[in-house]
Amino acid sequence: MxxxxxxxxxxxxxxxxxxxxxxxxxxxxxxxxxxxxxxxxxxxxxxxxxxxLDPAQGVVLLMNKPLGYTCSTKDQGRLVYDLLPDRFRMRKPVLSTIGRLDKETSGALLFTDDGTFLHKVISPKSNVPKIYDVVLDRPLKGDEAGIFASGEMMLESEEKPLKPALLDIVDETHARLTLHEGRYHQVRRMFASVGNHVNELKRSAIGGLGLDCVEEGSWQVLSDARKAQIFN
Known part of the structure; x- marks a missing residue:
């Protein structure tokens, strides 16, 4: 070129x-x-x-997204792209987020300009888990893990049950939830369905890739070895 x-x-x-x-x-x-x-x-x-020079085409970034930032290039307010160099918005091909985190969710967020890699991460065939740390408003009742793992849980206004999800209880108001799909506000809606409310939500890992050494609001370019951890 x-x-x-x-x-x-x-x-x-x-x-x-x-x-x-x-x-x-x-x-x-x-x-x-x-x-x-x-x-x-x-x-x-x-x-x-x-x-x-900035990384060549095919780059994958991992950001530790803070609260209050939107996964968009055009919305009003603070955007995740504000945490990157301005020129990253002008890259061709476009540097896109792999999935989204809502404004009130923090944690692991991937970016790439590699369409093939993006589709591999989100493909159901890859079965990449997403792990969330949850702080709840009320104590857990004790039956949530079984409900979430059943494969029969239905969310309001949806016609297809959720895939089985793994709930690890840390204490009565703290838990770690592992999902293999990404429906709209899924974690919040799951806990709302069992009579609870999510006060704090952070995605701590994507597959085997955690936020090691990535401070909140910062990002890093992933090596091939770190990219491979996503699928481990």
């Missing part, structure tokens, strides 16, 4: 702006040599304004 197109696709600016940046010597190799429009340099050896 030509250097100008590569930089534009990474969101650094328009092709015209990138031509100007190259002419001004802002794009160099690691040795500090200014490049030309037709230069051929490996992605990892490129610098823009003395900084390494």
């Amino acid at each position: 030509r250097l100008v197109k590569l930089l534009a696709n990474l969101g650094y600016g328009s092709r015209k702006e990138m031509q100007l940046a190259i002419r001004n010597g802002w794009v160099t190799d690691k040795a500090g040599n200014a490049l030309k429009v037709d230069s051929r340099v490996d992605h990892e050896d490129l610098l823009f304004d003395d900084e390494p």
Whole structure:
């Protein structure tokens, strides 16, 4: 791919702006040599304004999403994209979230510009579990685990029962719930169906991928080994 197109696709600016940046010597190799429009340099050896280039196409990011942020590029208020560099919104292909977390849910959120990888994660065939830590308004009654695991639980206004879900009780108002599907506000609606209310909700893991070393509001680029943990 030509250097100008590569930089534009990474969101650094328009092709015209990138031509100007190259002419001004802002794009160099690691040795500090200014490049030309037709230069051929490996992605990892490129610098823009003395900084390494953003990850190439096929990137997967893991964010520890804080409360109060919406998984959208256009809604009003604070958006998860506000926590990323501005140019990430301009990447081509688009950097999309893999699934969503509502405004009042925190925790593990994936982004990618790799459509094949996105569909692999959300495909029912992959059966990737999502694990949620839940703080409840009232003490658990004791029968919730059996109800959630039955495969017969119905949510209001739906006609298909939920897949079996695993509930691990931490104490009377704290639990960990593992789901293999992602219906609208599913965790909150499940507990509402058994007469309780979710006060706090955090997604702590996607498959075998947890939030190790990712502080709230921050993100990291996943290595191949970390991506593989999703499917473990």
